[in-house]
Amino acid sequence: MLRTASLLAASLALSAALIHPAQAKVTVSISCSSLGIEMELCRDGAQAWAKQTGNEVKLVSTPADAQERLALYQSLLAAKSDKIDIFQIDVVWPGILANQFLDLNQFIEPAKLDGYFQTLIANNTVDGKLVAVPWFVDAGMLYYRKDLLDKYGLKAPETWADLEAAAKQVMAGEQGIEGYVFQGRSYEGLVCNALEWIVSNGGGGLLDNGGQASFNNPQATAAVDRAKTWIGGIAPQGVLSYDEEQARGAFQSGKAVFMRNWPYAWALVNAPDSPVKDKVGVVPLPKGDGDKAVHTGTLGGQSLAVSKYSANPKEAVDLVLYLAGAEEEKRRAVKGAFNPSLKSVYNEPELKDDAFFSTFSKILESVATRPAAVAGKGYNQFSSQFVRAVHATLQGQGSAADNFASIRTSWK
Structure with a gap:
């Protein structure tokens, strides 16, 4: 518990308000991975949403190590903490953390989910409950x-x-x-x-x-x-x-x-x-x-989930949909090589003729799942x-x- 507490303290110490509108509506906090340039991409996307909506976003840096991040998440959620509204979660965590997240089916129209790879939607559905929206897809x-x-x-x-x-x-x-x-x-x-x-x-x-x-x-x-x-x-x-x-x-x-x-x-x-x-x-x-x-x-990837203990669930879901939207997924793909979870983005000119993304699409045809x-x-x-x-x-x-x-x- 002491290690988890120290991780939390370190993470929250790194939290940074991204934008301070004169009259901010609400503040939404989001955890982002610090692996590679993920934090930078997450910050830029969240900041764009904040400017667009007039809300404020705080980033919470979490450990790059997946097991340490999961332990931190479990500690926060067990304590019903409202320190994080949106959790970036690994593809293998929905079943572990499902009871602590909102059912996004209650907030998102089904038609908005049709464009995602349905294997990812199925992966994020636990007992009929959609616990997260796919953000990007990975494979070794x-x-x-x-x-x-x-x-x-x-x-x-x-x-x-x-x-x-x-x-x-x-x-x-x-x-x-x-x-x-x-x-x-x-x-x-x-x-x-x-x-x-x-x-x-x-x-x-x-x-x-x-x-x-x-x-x-x-x-x-x-x-x-x-x-x-x-x-x-x-x-x-x-x-x-x-x-x-x-x-x-x-x-x-x-x-x-x-x-x-x-x-x-x-x-x-x-x-x-x-x-x-x-x-x-x-x-x-x-x-x-x-x-x-x-x-x-191996199939990998990350999704965005909203905590049951969020004080601003509607705004949090809105930020999730923005970050997992077509324009933002394209930006992340071009700048960081993060493969979109939306099928349509692969047809964008910037990705369609790119050798890297065409190679990845072949890999997706025969992925192994944990x-x-x-x-x-x-x-x-x-x-x-x-x-x-x-x-x-x-x-x-x-x-x-x-x-x-x-x-x-x-x-x-």
């Missing part, structure tokens, strides 16, 4: 150094074997460069990576529709055991403590050939001051071996057990099969 993807692959006559990898071979070849010819960086820390990001390894190798999902564990099979364990061989080889030992930003930092500074990350990294690696600007390409993540191998990326809906409120516990088993395997503490055997088998 592979970033690679075009210049280095060209130098050695290599193509973007189709399989994990291709990636391993290419990484070793470039590492042998270049000083001070790693082959592959990803999110190897023991947190939710590693769940996403491991799910991609497993599904891409034909190992299926993590839980079946009945909530029974389905990941302890030969294809799944082989995929995680394979990843273990990367540590200290094509991947640095330090990758076991990497999150998204640490992986991006290594790749963007020119110290890695390949990186697994979310779409947000695209705008940053191509920023004017980036050492790898215009040297990077993106493709779907590699597939494994065998007939069941597929390209996949079993948040199946596990419901138990997902957080399942995720913790699963990620501990995967991390132990990567550290060389037993095989994937042995570590998976320690995870509870029923989650319904």
